[in-house]
Amino acid sequence: MPSKYVFDFDPQETNTSHNILVGLIPPRSRVLDVGCAAGYLGDALQGKECTVHGVELDAVAAQEARARLASVVVADAEALDYRAEYGEGAFDVVVLADVLEHTRNPARVLAGVLSVLDTDGTVVVSIPNAAHGALRLGLLQGRWNYTPLGLLDETHVRFFTWATLQDLLFEAGLVIDTAWMTTADPLATEVDVDPALLPAGIADWVRGQPLALGYQFVLVARRAVPGEGRPVIEPRPAGTVVTPPESPTLVSAREEVDELRRRIADREDELRLAKDIIAYHEATAGEAERKLRSSAAWRVGNVAVAPVRAVRRVLGGHRGPS
16 A cells, blocks of 8 residues: 655745755765655655665555665664664764654654764754644634644654754754744644634634744754753744635625624523513512511501401311201
8 A cells, every 4th residue: 555645846835844854955965764655755865966765664665765765674763773774873864754743752763863873964854833723723623633644644643842842852962953834824724623613813813823823843953062052943934824715605604603693692681681670570579568568557457357367267167067
């Protein structure tokens, strides 16, 4: 079965992680592509005279990649003994393109690839943004539905924001030199969001939050110099975000929802008013009764009829033959 991770490289398209990755790798580099799939990245790097080796878990994809790469090892990225396989300092660049989110222990993967990275080498990483606006809006609607590909790829086991990704790399002994992010509007992704059910203005509010338009982060990291602090760096947008226009159907549905909300609010106001009127009349009637019972006329009336009630009780208990 062919791998689902199939990519086309269009040099004119700047807002894709794969094109950014290719641009970040220096010509004539010795490259290790971890999670190489069918070798598409290595194929794209041939024009830069790079020598590319691959690691791939899927044996079918690995077999296809062998036609494009210098070598391919079929192995789990978390379990592979990188130094035993390749030797110390074997690569100028290690690529982890959409790999770390598929691993249970990404720190182990980073430790492994650093063991074969040249002293002045770099690690190039791409990873989806778990705080993208589409996921924020989906969670507002109680939705976290996995998809075959994308931000909620069904095989993802780890999720990273920009802050937690920096934490992971820094703890592994890496600092980020350059960072980019591909961009996508929160209402223009594969994530399950129903725009018609969103409160008015909430999508625009999310669009304005820091990094909420970042779909994937793409970065270059190097070994930290002893004593070096963690640098402050923000990813630069790789493309212009296009906000999808609302369709006439969506606009009509939103207007209908707003009208229903107004009607419900009006009925609730009417119900509260009716309850207030009933409560007022009950209170007024209760006060009138209290005043009547405490009046002289009420007391005199009760005294006057008391003997009659007593006679009725006696007669009621001593009825003769009919």
